[in-house]
Amino acid sequence: MSDASYRDAIFSTPLDRVAQFSFDETVVACFPDMIRRSVPGYGQVLGMLGLIASRHLRHGARVYDLGCSLGAGGLALAGALPPDAFDYVGLDLSPAMAERARQTFAAECPAHAMQVDVADIREVEYASAGMIMLNFTLQFLPPEDRDALLARLYQALEPGGVLVLSEKTVDADEYDNAWRVERYHDFKRANGYSDMEISQKRTALENVLVPDTLEAHHARLARVGFARSMTWFQYLNFASMIAFKEG
Numbered sequence: 001m002s003d004a005s006y007r008d009a010i011f012s013t014p015l016d017r018v019a020q021f022s023f024d025e026t027v028v029a030c031f032p033d034m035i036r037r038s039v040p041g042y043g044q045v046l047g048m049l050g051l052i053a054s055r056h057l058r059h060g061a062r063v064y065d066l067g068c069s070l071g072a073g074g075l076a077l078a079g080a081l082p083p084d085a086f087d088y089v090g091l092d093l094s095p096a097m098a099e100r101a102r103q104t105f106a107a108e109c110p111a112h113a114m115q116v117d118v119a120d121i122r123e124v125e126y127a128s129a130g131m132i133m134l135n136f137t138l139q140f141l142p143p144e145d146r147d148a149l150l151a152r153l154y155q156a157l158e159p160g161g162v163l164v165l166s167e168k169t170v171d172a173d174e175y176d177n178a179w180r181v182e183r184y185h186d187f188k189r190a191n192g193y194s195d196m197e198i199s200q201k202r203t204a205l206e207n208v209l210v211p212d213t214l215e216a217h218h219a220r221l222a223r224v225g226f227a228r229s230m231t232w233f234q235y236l237n238f239a240s241m242i243a244f245k246e247g
């Protein structure tokens with residue numbers, strides 16, 4: 001497989017029938033461009049991960065990155081912390097993503113302990129971890145599978161450990177939601193996507209990316225055991241939360 005990176009033009013031609021979005025090889029090839037132009041605050045969330053880890057991670061602890069895609073979360077940590085600071089385990093269902101992430105780590109941070117496995121994050125036996133990142137991944141799991149995964153992650157976290165959960169969200173207030181979604185589409189337009197690309201991608205993501213409200217996320221975090229969680233970042237309908245396991 002080529003390791004070239006392309007501009008996202010996946011929905012740039014009119015389609016008779018828009019297929020459901022999937023993380024196939026075409027998406028992998030343009031993924032860095034797609035996520036940067038499609039997720040408001042993506043770079044800022046990544047930039048903060050290293051600072052959060054610097055403050056909260058026990059030296060040498062394991063870090064899980066669930067749905068790691070091309071390993072951007074791992075690279076952010078490796079850029080902020082020395083090689084002996086953590087053991088990184090990235091998991092992704094897509095073999096093409098995982099392979100590219102491995103190549104990137106070998107080239108960019110060869111001294112750090114970076115492991116990438118192809119796995120369904122719902123089926124993994126988690127070992128104990130100091131930090132777990134779910135950056136724009138939970139939204140792709142069927143809603144009925146979300147509680148069980150979060151409960152297992154809570155169990156896997158060490159006392160004092162943190163979960164960082166970044167998601168596309170929906171607002172329960174119809175008007176607030178409409179305003180955020182409209183400005184999100186403006187954001188995509190300003191980043192070079194056409195109305196047709198925006199509308200076809202929206203169709204492709206129906207029933208694939210199912211967002212929760214921030215309230216539903218915090219209620220779930222509380223339900224599975226987290227004594228404290230907060231939203232530390234929000235940009236339109238995208239947000240990042242942090243949940244703390246008591247030390």
Ligand SMILES: Nc1ncnc2c1ncn2[C@@H]1O[C@H](C[S@+](CC[C@H]([NH3+])C(=O)[O-])CC(=O)[O-])[C@@H](O)[C@H]1O
Pocket residue numbers: 023035066067068069070071072073091092093094097119120121122134135136137140141
């Ligand atoms: N059940 C599953 N098990 C494992 N992986 C899965 C599953 N379902 C989906 N994925 C994987 O979750 C990732 C979601 S992208 C995460 C961005 C990354 N965190 C980043 O910081 O760049 C978000 C986005 O594209 O909006 C994809 O790589 C899927 O293969």
Ligand SMILES: O=C(O)C(=O)Cc1ccccc1
Pocket residue numbers: 034035038039168201202205209
């Ligand atoms: O592009 C969108 O509409 C999104 O919601 C973000 C996104 C980014 C990358 C893959 C899938 C969804």
